[in-house]
Amino acid sequence: MKLRLTPFDALIVVDVQRDFMPGGALPVPEGDKVVAPLNQYIERFSKANLPVFFTRDWHPKDHISFKGYGGIWPPHCVQDTEGAQFHPDLKIPTDNKFIISKGTSRDFDAYSGFQGTILNDLLRERGIKRIFVGGVATDYCVKNTVLGGINLGYFVFLLMDAIKGVDVKPGDSDQAIEDMLRAGAVAITLEDIS
Numbered sequence: 001m002k003l004r005l006t007p008f009d010a011l012i013v014v015d016v017q018r019d020f021m022p023g024g025a026l027p028v029p030e031g032d033k034v035v036a037p038l039n040q041y042i043e044r045f046s047k048a049n050l051p052v053f054f055t056r057d058w059h060p061k062d063h064i065s066f067k068g069y070g071g072i073w074p075p076h077c078v079q080d081t082e083g084a085q086f087h088p089d090l091k092i093p094t095d096n097k098f099i100i101s102k103g104t105s106r107d108f109d110a111y112s113g114f115q116g117t118i119l120n121d122l123l124r125e126r127g128i129k130r131i132f133v134g135g136v137a138t139d140y141c142v143k144n145t146v147l148g149g150i151n152l153g154y155f156v157f158l159l160m161d162a163i164k165g166v167d168v169k170p171g172d173s174d175q176a177i178e179d180m181l182r183a184g185a186v187a188i189t190l191e192d193i194s
């Protein structure tokens with residue numbers, strides 16, 4: 001497939017944070033492998049003056065998703081901790097970039113970047129019609145952001161070369177990809193963008 005970026009396109013980089021990387025609190029196997037390809041997407045979008053959105057998990061220390069507080073996850077991405085920082089090699093543009101924090105209230109979790117955030121408003125304000133989504137984890141926040149985007153009427157491209165999953169159960173990520181494609185997401189890699 002050859003597709004050309006248009007003024008109605010935006011890149012969404014999901015949760016590329018230290019705690020989701022190998023050695024972090026909630027490691028995604030090979031999670032760090034998304035950084036290099038994402039940097040290439042970021043460069044393409046930035047050079048075309050298109051907005052780049054970075055979602056981040058940004059939990060209070062007693063968040064409902066944490067073990068001991070009603071959830072299933074080890075504490076991760078606690079607000080203002082090192083684990084919540086973006087991967088140090090992620091090339092965050094100086095201009096036309098937006099940081100979207102989610103899961104910020106103790107009693108609510110958010111796997112989707114749209115949930116409880118102004119992401120949809122920011123995209124709509126800018127006339128964005130198509131979103132390109134990569135990051136971690138394929139089977140949680142990437143999946144829910146993609147499905148959320150489709151439900152809100154966006155055309156969604158799934159960046160196959162820039163996603164990694166946790167696979168709590170083997171096959172979860174493959175199933176998530178199947179679910180996203182069935183819902184209407186279109187799978188692409190960097191080569192598909194001319």
Ligand code: VGL
Nearest residue numbers: 015057073136137140141
């Ligand atoms: C995520 C589990 C818990 C994710 C966030 O970013 O996919 N997964 N919180």
Ligand code: ZN
Nearest residue numbers: 057065077103
């Ligand atoms: Zn979380």
